[in-house]
Amino acid sequence: MRPTATFLDLVRSIDSGNAARQLERLAALLTAEPPSGSRVATTLRHLEALGFRLEGGGQFEDAARAYELAAAIDPHDPLRWRRIATLARLRDFIGHESWDDATAFVAELRGRDEAAAALQEVARTLLRRGWEHECRGRAEPAVQCYRLAHELNGGDTDLATVDGDNLSQKIRNLRILQMNALAGAGRHEEAVALHESTRSIVGLGPVGIYRIVSARQEAAEGRGRYHEMQPGRRIVDPAVTFLDGPIPLTSQAGTLDAPPQYLAFFQDCLTFPRSNVVLRGERLIYDLAAHPLSGVADIKDGVNPGQIMTAVWGTERVLVEAPSEIREIEAGLMLFGFQSRQYGHWLLEFVPRMLCFNDPACPAGLPICVDDGMPETHRQIIALMDTRDRPIVTLQPVATRFRELGLAPVPAFFPFDTRPGLPIYDAIWPQDILAAVRDKILERLAAEGGDLRRTGRRIILSRRGFTQRQLVNEAEIVETLQPHGFEVVQPELLTFVEQVQMYYGADIIVGSASSALINCIFCRPGAWVVALAHESPEFYFRGFTSFVESSGARLLFVRGTTLQIEGVHPMHANFRVLPATMRRALEAVTAAP
Known part of the structure; x- marks a missing residue:
């Protein structure tokens, strides 16, 4: 109805x-x-x-x-x-x-x-x-x-x-x-x-607003002690060499103004393991964020998985969340921070700080504080670098307050990533600092009876265990090089000492441009390193050249064909190198004086 x-x-x-x-x-x-x-x-x-x-x-x-x-x-x-x-x-x-x-x-x-x-x-x-x-x-x-x-x-x-x-x-x-x-x-x-x-x-705490300062600024304002061991200086612009001649690089060239090497000590500091943030009063002490070039850096503290704090960055000021739990430590030296467990970051950003902690100006007895979950290789490097027999304190992922904290710098301005819309920043590493790290480790190995003889080995660094920046036809390249005396090595299966001995003794090392090449800082002067890379012109060509050639080795880049996969950043794309190209590269390095 x-x-x-x-x-x-x-x-x-x-x-x-x-x-x-x-x-x-x-x-x-x-x-x-x-x-x-x-x-x-x-x-x-x-x-x-x-x-x-x-x-x-x-x-x-x-x-x-x-x-x-x-x-x-x-x-x-x-x-x-x-x-x-x-x-x-x-x-x-x-x-x-x-x-x-x-x-x-x-x-x-x-x-x-x-x-x-x-x-x-x-x-x-x-x-x-x-x-x-x-x-x-x-x-x-x-x-x-x-x-x-x-x-x-x-x-x-x-x-x-x-x-x-x-x-x-x-x-x-x-x-x-x-x-x-x-x-x-x-x-x-x-x-x-x-x-x-x-x-x-x-489930977050309140956030506070903090003024960003460098360690030098904070000490200059009478809030800490600052001892400079090496002043800021101009460093060499590396000459990048490609097999097929120069290419126009589209990355932003890193600054040639190396920061000073220093020790700084501050009282009553709140820190966050796995992060570079150090809070003191209403200020945040962080050289990277206070650097004149910080506008290019997409600072990642507190954003990535595994970190224990939230930080939001702006010009001259930062927002940081108050932690719900705080651990107290009397004193320590900061060898923890963002990406400390990743080998490339560890060797370039963290290990050089040991040079400062070995300086007589650094008080004896202060422990070295590191992040949890670090590979055993990291501890082996600390043992080789440490001349003061310092204890090591492992920090769990809990905000930690130090009554006194010792800081040393990263040896170069090195943003983790560039801000969206800006060119990739290609950091240039000061060869004097990396050479000093190399010399210290080699001296210690020699004193302990390590075998540092020239072996003449020809090494292919395998990247089979990795999914990014992989040479997809590695087996084909291995087959091309083995008749010329090359052997395949997976560095991650060796101890750190074994790796140093291998790199130092080799005449030629071939490998994908990845963290495995960072150990080429231990190569012998005159050795050749052939770095295989994808074809992107915005790759870290200057950075790799600066740290590899700090050893006195010579670096040659061979660009392959990029295999771009959806969802993979072009910087981490896999690639292929033709066997004929690899043979030309081998001829080039063996014919060089």
Whole structure:
């Protein structure tokens, strides 16, 4: 049976200008003359069509009212209508960015006697809305949709975003992006307020604003002791050599102004293992972030997995989250930090600091503090470099306060990555510092009876165990070189001492341009290193040349054909080198005087 003519006239009369008023009249009519029998089903169909029409016009609050009227008269499934009404009302709050009203409404929903499954279904719809906003680059509406879903669901359980993150992680990631943008624009206070609004959801502490200073600046202001052992100086611009002649490099050439070598000591410092951040009072001591070229650096402290703090960088100031737990240590020397467990970073950025810690100006007895989980090779290097017989303290991933902390510098300005939109920064390493590291280790090995004779070996460094920057036709290149006396070696299977002896004794080393070539700082003067690389002109050609040739060895690059795979950064692409090209390279190095 059809609804009454009065009902139908009211439904048909509703438009964008009178919906709220006419819906009130419709509610009064249904209260006074509730439908019954077969008239209920037809009335529900008209209310559903009305709600759909209102939603299509963006009138979600009015649509919610229409669905609520349906819930009031449906004797069989009123929960369905209430759920549809709930979604429409939330869409209204989201559309108007009425986040306080939306929060109150979600709290009201959780207070109702609603089934958990029904609430989770609404939460999943909010996830889809959040994803739509995220895909459009609208971070704040996306965060709020995810936040509302989190509150409605009572946490992360059984909910994940389209890309697989749980809600807490997604909110944290989006907030960091927003805070980075604000800090980059100098709006640090706004970033603090933004973080505060959702930090309880993701389990983070409050953030503070810190002024960025170098160790030298902090000491110059009377807040520490600074001893300079070698002043800043100009270093040599390396001459990069390619098999087929020069190419135009598209990376940014690293600065030739090497920083001074120093020891600095500060009291009452808060540190974060696996990070380079050192906090003291309202200042953050960090040479990289305080460097005049820091604008090119995409500083990663606190952003990558495995780190224990959150930091957001801006010009001259940084935001750092307060830790929930702090360990106390009396004193120590900082040999921990970002990427310390990765061999290439360890040998170039961290090991040279031992030269400073060996200096007589560094008090005896202070322990060397390192990150947990470091390979045994790292400890072997410390033992060879340390002339003071210092104890080693391993720091667990817990914020650590030092009553006194000793710092030494990275020997070059070395950003971990370049900011998006800028050329790759090709750091140039000071050969005097790397040569001093080499000499110290070789002297120690010789004193301990190590075999440092020239062996004349020809070595192919295998990269079979790695997935990035891999020579995909390695077997073919091995087959090409073995008739010429080459042998295959996987350096990671050797002890550090065995590696140093191998590199030092070899006449020719061939390998992919990767961290395995860093040990070429131990090559003998006059040896040849043939570095195989993909064809990208923005690779670290200057950097590799500077550290390999610090030994007196000669470096020749051979560029192969890049095999680009979707999702792999061009800098880490795999590649192929033709056997004929490899034969030409061998002829070039064996014919050289």
